[in-house]
Amino acid sequence: MCLSVSSAIDACRAFVRQRQPGLRTRFVMLVACLFLVLSVVMIAVASYLDLRDEENRVIADSQSIGATVSHLAVPHLENHHYLILEQELESIAASGIVTLVHVYDPQRSILIDSDPQTSYFDDIAIDPLLLKAIEVGETQTLTKPEMVSMAFPVRAEAEGEVLGGALVTVPRPNPEGVIFTIWKRNAIIAAVLLLFCLPVVFHFGNNFLRPIKLLTQTAHRVSAGDFDAPFPTERQDEIGVLARAYQNMVGTIRKNMSQIHKLAYVDSVSGLPNREAFRQHFKSLKSVKELRNKKFAVMFIDLDRFKRVNDSYGHDYGDLLLQEIGTRFQEALKSCGLPHGVFVQPDRRPRDTNYDVAVQSCVARLGGDEFGVIMPLVDEREAVLNVADQLTKAVETPFVINGYALSVGVSIGAAIYPDDGSDYTAIMKNADIAMYSAKHAGGNSLRFFDQVDRSGQAEDRLVVEAELRHALRGDELTVYYQPKVNCETSEVVGAEALVRWNHPERGLLAPGAFIDVAEETGLITRLGDRVLKLACAQGRSWLDQNRIIPLSVNVSVRQLQNPQFAADVLKTLHETGFPPHLLELEVTETVAMADPDIVYRITGPLRDAGIRFALDDFGTGYSSLAHLRQLPFDTFKIDQSFIQELGKSEGSRSIVQTILAMAQTMEYDVVAEGVETREQQAILQSIGCGTAQGYLFGVPMDADIFSAWMENCPSRNARRSGSGQTGRKPDAWAAA
Structure with missing residues (x-):
């Protein structure tokens, strides 16, 4: 439900963004809104001021009429001509300016008013305001919502004696009517001005926004890939400054694009x-x-x-x-x-x-x-x-x-x-x-x-x-890992790195499908270098996961013949961060015996760095004890052809025992290859073989499967101390 509401809100926002008016329309709307706001403020202020003026006018009229009545009443009060005074007051009230006019003679207690229906003989209540004005001798004012009353003392012209008082009541105008009239008048004026101003605003808005529109169009052309689009840089105003800034930015982008193109599509050599x-x-x-x-x-x-x-x-x-x-x-x-x-x-x-x-x-x-x-x-x-x-x-x-x-x-x-x-x-x-x-x-x-x-x-x-x-130019080659285990404890003590080819059409290929071609064409050197780099990088990754797994990598004769082989191996270890003492390079017995001098010369600096060497497929070549003593190897790997005959041929058992005895004498470690049955494992354990590898313990696996297999095998991690192998340097594989 929440997701639906959120989607609806996003859709509404997108709709609003799509319906957003242009810059010119928004500019005109802004001017019109400002005009309307100013008109409202102006009308409100004008209404307030006009209403105040109307109030002041009413008070001024009351004062003027009251002063007139005071002067007019003086001779009549002195001579007691009340009838004439009453007629004059009625005529003043008939003008419509005042509502009521009273003149009071306190000596005779006679009140003359402007109402034709009454006379000074009638008993009429005297306004308290009038009495107060006569008493204090000063003008008194009383303001009510509907009228303004002012009482004046009437004084004799000569002595200034107070002869009586005059009261004038002037009606106040209705505020609502006054405000309505003012608003109506000003609204008509504002509407006329707005209708006149809008075309003018459109005209000046177009002229004002035309440079921005041109700049926007140029920016769209640049974003579409046209970096030659012209900018209005000749202007000296803010638009010109912005255009020049855009032009400089586009020039930088053009230069960067040219450099990126060169890096992406041009060979640097x-x-x-x-x-x-x-x-x-x-x-x-x-x-x-x-x-x-x-x-x-x-x-x-x-x-x-x-x-x-x-x-x-x-x-x-x-x-x-x-x-x-x-x-x-x-x-x-x-x-x-x-x-x-x-x-x-x-x-x-x-x-x-x-x-x-x-x-x-x-x-x-x-x-x-x-x-x-x-x-x-x-x-x-x-x-x-x-x-x-x-x-x-x-x-x-x-x-x-x-x-x-x-x-x-x-x-x-x-x-x-x-x-x-x-x-x-x-x-x-x-x-x-x-x-x-x-x-x-x-x-x-x-x-x-x-x-x-x-x-x-x-x-x-x-x-x-x-x-x-x-x-080799792409990423089709990968490395699989076959575990090496301790014959007695089944503890994982290392792994051999084996190359596999993820062929895009033929699927996963084992080395037998391409190693001969690689050897014949000289590609074996590049292939071996790739396997070494991949294996060392994976070994470093396992070390970062607190797993110490010594790795064995096969080396071809062509690699050994390369004068830069030792330097390349050390460079690979440095780049990947894999410790040298955890790496073992395997050389077949046939290769080692073909040119022992080269093997000895190449392996020297690598052994000095801590790298171990293994004699692979031992027993299939023509090794002599003299050569074996001279060659710098650490491990014999007994060929699987002897292991497969264990339990079937007494001769194979004797050969394996002889190899073990010789290895012990020469302080070599021994690894039995191709162990596939429990019987073979038991025989190897009984005759003192420390390490074995084969399908009995695990097939070659890619790195992820190998990691999962390690989690589920009897010994969950590679050893962290001790060797588990026979022969010399029992702790060489364990140091981290």
Whole structure:
């Protein structure tokens, strides 16, 4: 009910806001209301003053008539001519100005009045006011709502002796009648003035408000995106000051919009349009109605051998090289007769799509060493081949950067819209696949998407490679966590971070679906870095929740071969805030034995920082005791192939016991992988294995499910003190 009432009130307020009159109407209404108020005040004041004047007039008339009667009565009272005096008083009363006139002779006790129906012989009561005036010898006044009575002493002209008294009664006017007359007269005057003034007010109101109206219209144009709308800055009044302030504000907004546009749509390194601008230009081509039945090409360009430039000379040289390449690409498009530009421009909205802008070609830097080109109005492949040839030639001449001659090549993949895809994502994906096909064919060439060998395994690997690159650029990769537990207590003592791919079409993919491709193409380095960052960030989040969970992360041979690997790991720990002693890096036995010197050299600074190392899949390689003693490892992870045979093969049990004995001798911790049955757990516990992981305890889970699982498992939190593992450094995992 309350909600309904509130909604009704809001609706009423919205209606009132919609019905709110304009500024000119409100100005006229204000002037009219002020005029009416002033008219009412004026009429009220005038009524009061006129009523006071009428009162004063009545008193003045009473005084004048009373003085006249006093002078007139003197000779008559001296000579006792009462009859003549009575006739004169009747004539005065007949004028209508006075109601009653009395003259009293106290010597003879005779009262002469103005009433023709009476005479001075009649017995008439004498007014006390008249007697008081004769007694004190001064004029007396009595005011009543309906009349004013004044009594005057009548004095002899010579001696000034009081001969008698005169009483005059003058009627007072009706106040209501007087006020009504005054209001009626003044209301007519006010109405006439209002009718005359309203057109004048409208005229002057329009002239006064016209600059404000123009300023408002300009503000609406600016809000609609027209920053070139003129302001009336030539005025010297307050409107001019406001207009200049608005103009300065719009100039600042224009500058900020230009900067925002640059940040949003321009690549900061090359100065070319960026990925978002490229996508917007593609959308503009689709939205222009003149191009709806036309084809256009999208070329995905990847630089060959660019990584060597960064590795050999540093990223500063790489950035300068990208700038030069962008310039040459633009010149190549011009040489092909293709005007280049980009649809997204500052201060322009999507509805402003125009044909002349949209039909331009566009070259953009999509990220890293990847570029893209859009060619509109493509009807024949020869045009695409010609442009690709010019782009290839553009980079054939070595680039001279700070005195060094640098050479790169280009692998170009092309997809035609709408033949090879109906939207931006599909076109870019297929152009990417075509580019990788060109790169695998030797590079420095063009390959159309429909030329790609899309049969069987070759196509699948190309598709996986292209999609994996997209996944690494986006947020499709995630990390799952499989718990490690104490064999004896089932207490959680850590977790292994395992990568998963949230593929937009194929769903959640395990590493087996893409790790081989990542290893083959060199993407495993970027993949490993991403997993490490995600795992350390999640570990820091658990620490903030007062959960200390040591994490293990797998490391590939390509990562170990990177000279910057140790620095990158320490940088990741610093950025995420995850403590080094809670991180364990896992290296497979095969990788470790392939080049022990590299492993030893790379792991040194990391171990000094407190990071642990584990030898993964132990027992499947060809380790020697001499090498094992030299390698800087802290943990053996017994391969699951031995664990699965526990209880079935006495040989597997003997191997596991041997590994445990050797680990104890070398002060290594041991983790048994792939534990799936209670029998396997019991055997491991009986032969002294401290830690295990496998489906028996928990499958790999994402972070949220892992947190919930921790709440419900027998041991609710990771250990906070003690190790629960065998071997050396029993407290290394527990310190916070």
